[in-house]
Each structure stands twice: as C-alpha cells, then as structure tokens.
Amino acid sequence: MEFDTGKIDDATLALLYLTLHDRTRAWKGHDWDTLDRLHDKGLIGNPAGKVKSVVFTDEGLTRAKEVFETMFAKKGA
Template identity: 50%
Template sequence: MSPVWQRTERKDRTGQDRTLDTDRIDEAALAILSLTLHDGDRVWKAIAWDITNRLFEKGLIADPKGKAKSLALTRDGIARARAILARDFSQPERSADAP
C-alpha cells in the first residue's frame, strides 16, 4: 500500500469516493514555500519555523525542536489534517461514464 501522502483516492465520511485535487495541493504548497523566500528566488525545502511553532502551540504536532528531519502529528493534528484535505482539497470521484 502507498504511503498516505501518495494516495489521491479517499472516502469521505459518508463513504463517497473522493479524489484529492493535487493541483490545489500543489498551489497551497507553493504558497507556503513562498513564505520562506530569500535571496531573490530561493525558498527553504521545509515549512517555516514560525509555522511549526504555531502548530505545536495549538497541539497539532509534537515539539518541533530537535535534530529530527520529520515532525510527529498528534491525534488532533491527524484528525484536523484529514478534515482539511476533505474540505479544501478533494473533489467527488467521477464515474467512467460521466461527461
């Protein structure tokens, strides 16, 4: 099975198949990356520290300080992330015979 971040098909809470709108996700990621713009056209590969600090303060991720290159989402963080994906970045699955 593919990691969650690679799968684009999901079921919403009603059981309807939905597909993640990867174009919208890419646009959101680009906007977030632009928050670290420096030296004209350079951005950091990671999310800005002030964002991770706010997510930590909200209880959505574990403490981001340390040498680890990954972050741990809390249970609330996972639930909130899934809700945001469903609300803002998914679209109903089209049937093969739909126009």
C-alpha cells in the first residue's frame, strides 16, 4: 500500500498542535521522516537534537491550527 505523505504530514501537524505549549512549542514524539518533511516545508524548526519539543514557525502554527480545526473540531459547536 502506498501512503499519502501529504495527509500524514497534515495529521501529524494537527497532533503537534494538540500538544502545543509555551505558545510555539510542541512535543515531538512522532515519526522522524514526517518531522523532517515538516521541517523541509518550513512549518517547524529542525527536529534534530536532544530537546523533546519542536518550535512551530509562524506559517506552521497557522497551518497547524487550520488543520487541527478541520480534522477535530465539532461541527456547529
């Protein structure tokens, strides 16, 4: 089976938004290839390193919020 990495990236971005703390940081306990793609797209800072969180870029934070609301918000609430 072939995976749609765009959908995986969006889902991961939404889950990163779920763990948002300190205004722009999120826990990085996700697939490394996916985090690398999000970094390559300019949505998060470099995920490599000992720190257990990543920093959203301004664009990444905006996109993460949009995807999170699309995927997880209750309709009509």
